[in-house]
Amino acid sequence: MDRSPHADTAHPTLYLHRWRAWLPERAGEEMPAWVMTDEKPAANSVPALLRRRLTPLGRAVCTLLGDMGAHERAGTPVLHASRHGDGHRPLDMLDTLFEGEPLSPARFGLSVHNAVLGVYSIAFDNHASMAALAAAGEEFEALLSEARGYLCDGCDSVMLVLTDSPVPARYRIPDQAPQRPSAMLMELSRANAPDALCLEANPVDMPETSTPIVTPPRLTDWLMGRCELITRAPPLCWQVTSES
């Protein structure tokens, strides 16, 4: 695959306008105001009849998308990537089928990968382009690729949603599936703005297999200056080169 001739591919630069996170595993720690740690977000911005069907992860994503005003900027695509989706919900249905019991229609309807964005779209009457991705551990990289496609196509900004969720123990691969659910939202563009952070990437020489999976807690730690961020395919080291 040709990865070198296009400077933007080898050294991509993006601008981060805002970010929000939901990290219940960090409850009690000192975190920025825009990091939620509630076990079950109230999600008051979502009508009760829609909210009742959401897991805490779904409630968090809808709350944070609402906070970021994604619905107020027509034409801003919303892209959601998650390795395990809503975790227990689809896999628990396999147990129900095994036991010969009928499936809950509501839970079945919300077991698809784009269910959370679907509920968000209805709740906030947001008809922008939306997509749900899974990429076997390279979800953040997939989000960046998709986002840059939309930006190259002329979109002013793109809303990224990265989430993950625990799965039942028997499906869990040690060191890969998380113990707690989490979410990270970022609004990215190719245009600078007074409050934006400039994110620059440079190629780095390291085996892709030794690169940690980019998760919402890791992204948060990186933006708080606590760790480095390396994405795969190809390996790129990302730096925050300006601050508001």
Add this chain to the structure above:
Amino acid sequence: MANTELTELERDVANMIIEALELEDITADDIEPDAPLFGDGLGLDSIDALELGLALQKRYGIRLDSDAEENREHFASLRQLSALVAERRSD
């Protein structure tokens, strides 16, 4: 505030609705027995109708034909649904 209009069966059916549909911040006493369950009343939707069909089967042993015309009447209100349960329960 207790809704004294509910019979014991209506209260039981109301609790089934709340539990099966995961209704938040609603108790049996908040459901008006003659108010519509769908649309303008409690605001339930078509997926809730399927979920209620499943709950009736599990709790009272009542199997409804999903195409039956009279389902609309059975699901019209808590009182109507309770009448169906009283007539056809096999639990």
